[in-house]
Structure formats: C-alpha cells, structure tokens
Amino acid sequence: MDENPGVSEEYRMVSPWPLFVALGIPIAEIGILFGLVPLAVGGLLLFCGSIAGILRENEYVSSAWRGLAGVSVFVIAGGLALWYADTATASDLLIRAYSLIGTGVLLLVAGVGGDLFARDAEPGL
Amino acid sequence: MxxxxxxxxxxxxxxxxxxxxxxxxxxxxxxxxxxxxxxxxxxxxxxxxxxxxxxxxxxxxxxxxxxxxxxxxxxSKVFFQGQATIEGSPEKHEVEEAIEAEAAGETDVEDPYGGDADEDESEVDPDADDNDDNDDESDVDADDESDESDESDADEDGEVDADEK
Amino acid sequence: MEITGQLLLTVLMGAFLLGVAAFLARVEDWRSYTPLGAGGGAVGESGYGHSEKPAGLIRWFTTVDHKDIGLLYGAYATVAFVVGGLMVMLMRAELTTPETAVLGSATFYNSLLTSHGITMLFLFGTPIIAAFSNYLIPLVIGADDMAFPRINAIAFWLLPPGALLIWAGFFPLPDVIPAQTAWTMYTPLSAGVGNGNQMNVGVDLMLLGLHLTGVSATMGAINFIATIFTERAEEVTWANLDIFSWTILTQSGLILFAFPLLGSALVMLLLDRNFATTFFAVEGGGPILWQHLFWFFGHPEVYILVLPPMGIVSYVLPRFSGRKLFGFKFVVYSTLAIGVLSFGVWAHHMFATGIDPRLRASFMAVSLAIAIPSAVKTFNWITTMWNGKLRLTTPMLFCIGFVSNFIIGGVTGVFLASIPVDLVLHDTYYVVGHFHYIVMGAITFAGMAGIYYWFPLVTGRWYQRRLAKAHFWLWMIGTNVTFFAMVLLGYGGMPRRYATYLPQFATLHQIASLGAFLLLVGGIIWIYNVAVSWIEGPRVQSGDPWRLDETDLNTAEWDWFEAKRETSLAATDGGEDVTADGGQEIEDDTAE
CATH class of the missing domain: 1.10.287 (Helix Hairpins)
Structure with missing residues (x-):
C-alpha cells in the first residue's frame, strides 16, 4: 500500500482558476447572445483572465500578462468576424462585435502593459 | 495475429x-x-x-x-477485475487451475461454480490471501478472526443497524 | 429605463469582477502553494504533507482533487434529483384529476414537464455518474489523479451556472417564463414560431444552460479518455481493466461524439431564434432536421446514461454473489458493441415522422441488433448470481432491482424498436413507462447501489441498514406501480405530455401517482439516512467493511481505503477515530 493509494492527498490539489473559467463562460455567452455589453465585456474579461491565470499556473506561458495578450488575439479575431458578419447578414451584430473588439483591446493593453511594467510583481521569475 | x-x-x-x-x-x-x-x-x-x-x-x-x-x-499477468494493483492478489490462471484441480480430484466441493472459494488459496499459494495489510503471513488466521470480532456489531450483511450502534 | 438598466448591469458586473480580483489576490497570496507542474497529472511526490488543502468553503471552491470533485458532483446531482423529483411530484399531483384542478394551468404543467426531463437527464443523470467515475476511477486504475485535474474542475463548475440557467424561468425574473418545449425541444415550437409564448427569453436561457452542461460533459469525457488511456498503473493492462472503467471509457467515447453535436444544434437553434437564420425553418433546413440532429445525440445519450450504471452493477453485483462476474469479457465486448451501434439507431425515435420507409427499416434492423448486447449483459448478471452465495445487502438489493427493472424496461423497448408496434404506441404513456423503467428503475437504482456500496469508503461510516432497506422496498414497489401503470395507460392510448386527460384514464393515473408518492417517501428516507449517517453513523471498523476478502473479491479502491485508514490512524494516533471498541482496532492495526 506504499505507492499509489492516497498519493493525491499528499501534494497540493488546489487551483483558484477553474471556478472563474466556468463562471466567465456563461456570463459572456449571455452577454453576447442578448447583446448586453456589460455582461459580454465582464464575462469575457473574467474568462480570458482566468485562462491566462491557468496557463501561467501550468507554466504553459511564462507570465500571466503574456497569456492575456495571447488570448486577446482570439477575442479580437472573434469580434472582427462578427463585424464582418454584420455587413454580410441581415442581423444586427455591431454592438456584439464592438464588445468583443473592445474587450480584446483591453486585454491586449493590459497584457502588454503588464508585461512591460509589472514584472516586479512576479518575483522568482 | x-x-x-x-x-x-x-x-x-x-x-x-x-x-x-x-x-x-x-x-x-x-x-x-x-x-x-x-x-x-x-x-x-x-x-x-x-x-x-x-x-x-x-x-x-x-x-x-x-x-x-x-x-x-x-x-502480461491477468488478474480479476479491480485486483491488479492489490499486492498479493492471485492471478486468474492460478485460481482457474486450482478450481480445475479441485474439480478433478475432490468431489467434496461446496461451491463448484464459485471461482473464488476460500479453499483455492491454500492450494495456489499461501500468500495469495489478499489480506493486503498482512506483512506477516503467519498470523493470517488471527487477522481474519480479529476482523470478525471487530465487526461483531455489524450484522451478517456487514451493514449496521441503527438500533445496534 | 434602458440606460439605467445597462448602468446597473455595468455596476454589478464591475463590482463582481472586483470581488473576484480581491478573492484571487487573497488565494494567490497564500504562496504556501505549489502549482502542479506543466501538463497536469504527471506530478511526483512534492514532499508536501496533507494539511495542504485550505479549510472551509475555499477548499471546495478551489479543489482540483478528483475525490473532492467527485463529492461535488454527487452533492450537485443530489440537489438536482431533489428538484427534479419535487417537480414531478407536482405533476403527478396534477394528474390525479382529469382536469387541471391542482396546478390550475396546463402551462405550468408543461414547464414542469420540460424541466423535470432536462433536470433528471442532464443535471442528475450525467453528474451522478461523473461523481462515481471521478471518485473511483483513479483509485481503481491506480492513477494519481485525473489526467487534467483543472479541466476536471472547470467541467464541474460549469454545471451550477447551467442549472441556474435551465431553471431560470422558475425564478421571479421579470418577463422570463419557463420553457415549455419538452426535453426534446422539437422545432418549430422551440424555434418560437407561431402564436405561442416560446419566443420567450426563458427558452434561450434554458438552451444556453443545456449548452453549458454539454460543454461540461465533453470536457469530462476527454479527461476520462485521457486518464484511462495514459494514467493506468502498469499492472492494469487492457485485460485487467475493470468493468466500471470500461463502461466509463465507452461512455466518454459516446459523449465525445454526441455532445458536441448537441451543442452545435443548440447554437443553430439559438441563431434561429435570435438572429433569423433558417436552419430549422420550413424554408430552410426544415423542422425535421432538428429531430435528426437531436436524436443523433439523443439516442447515444440514452446509452451515455445507462452504460456506467451497468458498469456499477457489473462491478458490485459479483461482490455480494460471492463469485467473479460471469463472462467478464462478454460484458466488455457487448459494452463496446452498444457504444458503436447506438449511433446507428437514432431515427427509431422518428418512425412516425413520415420518414422514408426504406430508411425506417434500416433503423429498425440496427435497433433490434442493439438489443442483443444488452440482453447478453442481463444473462451475465443472472448467471453470476446463479448458485452464488448471495448476501442481500442494500447495494445488492438495488443491483437485483436494477436487473429486474431493466428487463421490463428493455423488453418494452424491443417492442418499440419494431416499426408496426411503434406506430401504434408512439407518443403514448407506453413510451413514458418504458424509458422510466430504464432511467428510474435501472439507472437510478444502480446509482443508489453505488451510493450505498461506497458509502463506507467515502464517509468511513455506516448508513442505517433498516432505513436503507425501507428505501429499497419503497422504491422497488413504487417504481413498478408507477411505471407499469404508465405502460398500461399507453396500451389504452393515453398520449404523453398532457396535463388533462379523458376520465377513463383516471384510475390508472391515480395508481401511478400513488406509486410516485411511495418514491417520494423512499427518497426522503434516503436523503435523511445519507445525511444523518454521514454525520453520526457508526464508524467502519475495518478497511474491508463488506468483508470481500473472505471471498477473494476485494478490489483496488477498498485496498486504498485500507491504506488510508492505516495512515490516518497512525497519523492521528487514534485521536479522532477512537470509538467504543476503537481501541482494540488500533492495537490490531499497529500490531500488524
């Protein structure tokens, strides 16, 4: 009974991010579907922020800021796609497109800014 | 193939x-x-x-x-389901051979279908008793009995009645 | 007005985000905290002791331990089961009279009907299975944890928002009414076409909630496939993989192909409803397209729900039969066969839609073929018990109840697979009776078997035996009274999904409601028993509480339990675990 049983008790099994990834998705979905800008922006910020945090925790990215900047590209791309679809279809998607692009830009600024200025906040790197 | x-x-x-x-x-x-x-x-x-x-x-x-x-x-070795990671659990072919030997030799088999009757282990391998907490085989029986007495408040199903606790 | 609304939302959202940030700052500040290495599961001993889990609620909000997540799934499923059960009790109360005298309106009945189905299938059925698989599979296959512990946590946390969205219509929100589409969400009704009220935002919210649970199930499935393929202990070869893991592996494969399709179909429906696309409009893809997409997901979903319970029964039933599972490999191969064939039968739900008779015949052929693997399993269970040393413990009773109810549910299903019979019985209570025999009589019974069987493993305590047996008998009788009455109602021609009915059906409906009442009483007993025993049940006195060693039927998770007991006894020096005769127990353990 040495090796495996109970091993999972013996190292730290905690991460704060999954809860917020899971909260971010529905908030963003509702916001985008119904065109509610605060929910769309807030949900996306929460979702993307948590993704960046989880990537950092996994050490898939070297800092959460860079993760943020990376994620922002996808959000901006999604926003641009909606912007294009707005002109190509009868549906009114502009407000949603702006929410996505705006959030993406915010994330990008935060990511780049954080990476440049807030490096000291991450000791040990 | x-x-x-x-x-x-x-x-x-x-x-x-x-x-x-x-x-x-x-x-x-x-x-x-x-x-x-x-x-x-x-x-x-x-x-x-x-x-x-x-x-x-x-x-x-x-x-x-x-x-x-x-x-x-x-x-590789084949065990019965769920027993592969238990130390000292018997392999499938050991148990099956034991049953066959038993069926061929002895007529006095209580449960010819139960591929797991207690008698099997003694013929297969004394260590095979998967009382995994046994570091010392010599007190196998003593252990079993102490297990019994520990559960004296459990009824035959192993469950405990509210009134009995 | 609109501006104020937006402003209010913005303020609320901002406050919420600030709160999240503050919480994260606190949690991240602990810094006692060693992140898992890259890639998740492959982490060795880090030398940290086991006092590392934070205390209180935060532990549950931040955990990525498969056992904790399993418990969360279990708690969640229990809540959903209670909600869905109370909903159906209202419906059964309504159905005691031919008019809508009890609830007052058929609309409310329709809402309950929709929510009951979706709650039980997506918020109870799938999660309760995930509870067992999360807790047990890593233990049984000798893995340290799931392959992707964080994805595991994300998958769980998607469920509570999903449930809130699905039930949103019942909350006192302005202008939101519950969906009344039934769980199949057939278009054009669910597309909001026509004069009905199903264009309401409540339906959109329900679709979003369903979408979330689908995403959750898919993430879980990927995790299980990765775990079972890559994280098995060396000795656990394919030949040694236990039957429960096999069914979970097959189920995960089904989820992987079925749920993304449901997600896509739901998005298409949302687009139809909100952005004037025409996927399911008559001038576009047509309303029947929804049925094809839905049932291509929906039929595998039936097996997604039933295979793991079959695995639980195949795992638990031999332990109390005193024998190994008869024909273990038959059960494995037939599980895989069900997995594949389940994708070839979807249109047997659509025999009455005017589908081309040639295609219908093909679907009938595969539907009849898929009955074989299920029947094979039934015979395996019966043969396992044949001449065995049966111990009629509560889990065993539930297993036997499973087999019994599954036979009735399965046989009524085989008839439905036959086109001529289906055309007569389609959309009657016969169908309702048939599938409730499966989902309640079989799936839920197996879930209860699992709950009682592993209760000592999870809690270290015993449940109350008499209450558990009372629960079983109330449910066994209740299930058969309720759902056999439904089968008979179906023979009489009573159509599904109606709040009102002709007076000649009254007696059978009242009998069905009586059975449902027995189920309610049994359910209350179950909740009470589990809750009270968890808190103050007598402690388990050995690492092998079911005395499986005596028949050589011990399995890895009890081995782990034994090891855990020894560690904790050694660590606490008996401090906490001493009960009346505990002293002796400790002496024995240390002497060994």
Missing part, C-alpha cells in the same frame, strides 16, 4: 458477432425480398449505408479491442 486470436478469444468475440449477424440478415432480406421495390439508387445507398456503417464500425472496434485485450492477456 494468429496467436492473439486463438479459440478462446474468438469465443469471447462471438458476443459481437451476433448483432453483426442480425444486421447481415436484414441486409440479405432487404436485397432478396426487396420490400420497398422500385427504389431510386440514392435511396438504396442510404438504406444500405445505414446498415453498413454500424456493421463496419462494430467489426473494426471488435477487432481492435479484441486485439488489445487478448494481446495484453498474452503479454
């Missing part, structure tokens, strides 16, 4: 051959009897495709899984 798909494995796989056979039966029936005659080609393709797809997929999956399972049986 010839070794992996031996007679035993093929026997195990018959369970999936039956649904394959049922599908084939309907394929044949639809071709020979043709109950909805005068089909256009497209309809016929759909009709047969709906039968052919599960048939082929099931055949492939049966082959692949049979190969994986039977292959692992040949390559």
């Amino acid at each position: 010839a070794e992996i798909f031996d007679r035993d494995t093929l026997l195990d796989l018959t369970v999936n051959v039956i649904p394959l056979g049922i599908i084939l039966f309907f394929v044949a029936a639809f071709v020979l009897i043709d109950p909805f005659g005068g089909l256009d080609f497209y309809g016929r393709v759909l009709q047969m495709g709906l039968l052919a797809f599960p048939l082929v997929a099931l055949a492939i999956l049966t082959y692949v899984s049979g190969k994986a399972i039977a292959g692992d049986e040949k390559r």
